Amino acid sequence: MRALYSVAWLLALPFALLRLWWRGRRERGYRQHIGERLGCYPQSVPYRPLIWVHAVSVGETRAAEPLVDTLLAAYSEYGVLLTHMTPTGRATGAALFKHYGDRVVQSYLPYDIGVLVARFLCHFKPSLCILMETEIWPNLIAQCVQHRVPLALVNARLSERSLARGQRFGALMREAAAGIVCVAAQTEADAARLRLFGQARVEVTGSVKFDVAVPDAAIALGAAFRDRFGTRPVLLCASTREGEEALLLDALAQLDVPDALLVLVPRHPQRFDEVAQMVAVRGLSLVRRSQLVDDEPLPPDVRVLLGDSMGEMFAYYAACDCAFVGGSLLPLGGQNLIEACAVGKPVIVGPHTFNFAAITEDAIAANAAVRAPDAAEVMRLAARLLRDDASRGQMGRDALAFASRQRGATERTMALLAPLLAKKTATAAY
Numbered sequence: 001m002r003a004l005y006s007v008a009w010l011l012a013l014p015f016a017l018l019r020l021w022w023r024g025r026r027e028r029g030y031r032q033h034i035g036e037r038l039g040c041y042p043q044s045v046p047y048r049p050l051i052w053v054h055a056v057s058v059g060e061t062r063a064a065e066p067l068v069d070t071l072l073a074a075y076s077e078y079g080v081l082l083t084h085m086t087p088t089g090r091a092t093g094a095a096l097f098k099h100y101g102d103r104v105v106q107s108y109l110p111y112d113i114g115v116l117v118a119r120f121l122c123h124f125k126p127s128l129c130i131l132m133e134t135e136i137w138p139n140l141i142a143q144c145v146q147h148r149v150p151l152a153l154v155n156a157r158l159s160e161r162s163l164a165r166g167q168r169f170g171a172l173m174r175e176a177a178a179g180i181v182c183v184a185a186q187t188e189a190d191a192a193r194l195r196l197f198g199q200a201r202v203e204v205t206g207s208v209k210f211d212v213a214v215p216d217a218a219i220a221l222g223a224a225f226r227d228r229f230g231t232r233p234v235l236l237c238a239s240t241r242e243g244e245e246a247l248l249l250d251a252l253a254q255l256d257v258p259d260a261l262l263v264l265v266p267r268h269p270q271r272f273d274e275v276a277q278m279v280a281v282r283g284l285s286l287v288r289r290s291q292l293v294d295d296e297p298l299p300p301d302v303r304v305l306l307g308d309s310m311g312e313m314f315a316y317y318a319a320c321d322c323a324f325v326g327g328s329l330l331p332l333g334g335q336n337l338i339e340a341c342a343v344g345k346p347v348i349v350g351p352h353t354f355n356f357a358a359i360t361e362d363a364i365a366a367n368a369a370v371r372a373p374d375a376a377e378v379m380r381l382a383a384r385l386l387r388d389d390a391s392r393g394q395m396g397r398d399a400l401a402f403a404s405r406q407r408g409a410t411e412r413t414m415a416l417l418a419p420l421l422a423k424k425t426a427t428a429a430y
Contacts, residue, residue, distance in 0.1 A: 001172045002138050009113050009139075016111060026270040029087020036108040039119030046102040047079030051421070052126035052149075054109055055082065057089040059336055060132040063155055065096050066211040066410045067130070072103060074414065075421065081124050083109040088269060088310065095311050109140075117143040128420055130154055134162065138172055141179040150420045154184040154413050155208045158193040159333065159354045166197065174198045181420060184413045187358035203416060206409035207359060209338045214314055219343075222318025228298045233260045233321050233386040236345075238313060239267040239335040240326035245275050247329055247375035249282050252303075254379035257386045259300070265307030265316055267326060267335065272308040279304050313339055322346040322385045322392060324378050328353050334360065341368050344400035346392055348372055348381050359406075368399035 017034070024031035035042070051071055055061040061084065068080050082097070082104055084090045090106055097104040107124075110116035117140050129144050129151040136153070144151045158166075166173045177197040184205040185191035191202045226234075235255065237248055245264060252262060266275050272288075279286045287298060288306045298305065307316055317323060323345050328334040333355030340347045347369035353360040363369040372378040385392045 001169070002142065002175060005138055005169075005172055006114060009111060013111060013113070023270075027087055029090065032087070033108055037110055037116075039110040039116035039123075041107070041120075041123045045105060045124055047105060048125070049078055049127045050081040050105065050124055051075065051078050051128050051130065052081040052083065052124065053130045053132065054135055055084060055089060055093065055132045056109075056135055057084065057086040058092045060135075060155075061089045061092045061096065062212060063207070063209045063336075064132055066213070067154070067208050067413060068097060068104070070410050070414055071417075072100060078127070078421075079103045079105060081105050081107065081126055083107050085109055091310065112137040112139045114139045114143060118147070121147045121149060128152070128417070130417070133157055136173070136176050136180075138176045141176045145179045150181045150423070151179060152182050152184065152417060152420060153180050153194075154205075154417075155409070156183050156185045156194060156202075157187070157190045157355070159357065160193070161333075161354055163193045163196065170197075182416050184409075184416050186409075189358050203412075205412035205416070206406055207338065208409045208413060209336060210342070210403055210406040211408070211410040212338070212342070214318075214342050218312070218314035219318050221312065221315035222343075225315060225319035228292065228296065229261055229319065230297060230300070232300075233257050234263060234319060235260060235382045235386065236263045236265065236316050236320035236323040238265050238316060238323055238325055238340070240264065240275075241267055241330065241332050241335075242271065244326050244329045244375075245278055248324075248378065249278060249284070249304075251375035251379045252284070254376050254383065255386075256383050260383075260386060261298070261305060262303060263305045263307060263316060263320060265313065269308070269310060272306065276306055276308075279306065314343065317343045317345050320345060322348065322382055322395075324348040324350075324372075324382065326350075327355075329375055329378070337363060337369060338403060338406075341399040341403040344396040346370075346385055346395035346399060348378055348385075350374075350378065363399070363402055366398055366402040367395055368402040 020030045053064055055064045082093050093106055110120050126149055129149050131153045133155050174197050177199040183194055183199055183202040185202055186207045188204055191204050194202050284303045285301050286304045287302045289309045317340050323340045325335050325337045328350030331352045334353035337347045349371050351373050372381050
């Protein structure tokens, strides 16, 4: 089965490279470091030995922050190799870990073809591979086994939809699962689904995303945003996906709150201009975050602020009164609501949160979040919260308490990883 998978990858490789070039029209980062995706690394490795952490994009990279910080603090003799699949993930990693200098090395992960992964492993020689969340690549896992690199899947999640897709390739997935030494799952439901692939060692550790510290600089920036907004009520629509912005803008009339400001932050930066055009077509006054002038108040007639910046989501949450978390109005699975809870903001989600099902349901049960069936109800719920200071304040306190109760996943994950590193160190010494 894996041989057929490898042949399929070889046939698809030219199209994958063309897709990189095509996406590079709008996001130039896709046209950079292409050799790394083919297992070519002309540069030397500045730090040895290395713990390899794979975080595919922005969300996984931010989630990996407390784990990377803890690994580097606990294992001073190691550096971290941080791999990604997207330019935004790579840029996020560069910003988060720049203070470590060459102790954090970044690269793109090569395509999942055996010879490419083998080149990668021979070049970097990692002591341990840590895959974040849902990154299960059959050839990568097989090559790690062949090169004796122990592999762990941490902060793991598996939705019902992903389970159904994986079961269509049962033999391939079971072989991959057999190569993973241990799995740290976010929830009991995730653990149960992961065990169906034959993985014996699955521990429930919770989500390390709850352990991400809210940066003081982000809180200060959020306060500065709020000063510019004045006393206006603020609804943040965060991490919105394609198709959602139009629904939200069309439903904006339901936000029946005088002077309310909508802060709209698309998840993908290549869509900033497209979303700005949507706002303009509807005749709504717009200012972009990149156009804000320091210390100048936002004009009172501006109805929409477009968050066209990277790495400032905590600041947007800090500046708002309540937040809708995107990816949930359409069947896209939802996005992470943990950042909003961590700064004590009431959360609204749509009907489709299957990627974060357990955490979302727990947040709703804790009065940290509410669910809306459609965009019109999102705006009606937001209007109710913006008008009711007492309910909004209580929900914000409940959100903060909910986030606090969930912390500790990093410590539990480290307890699973420590024996793997100890065994690797002992083997190397022997």
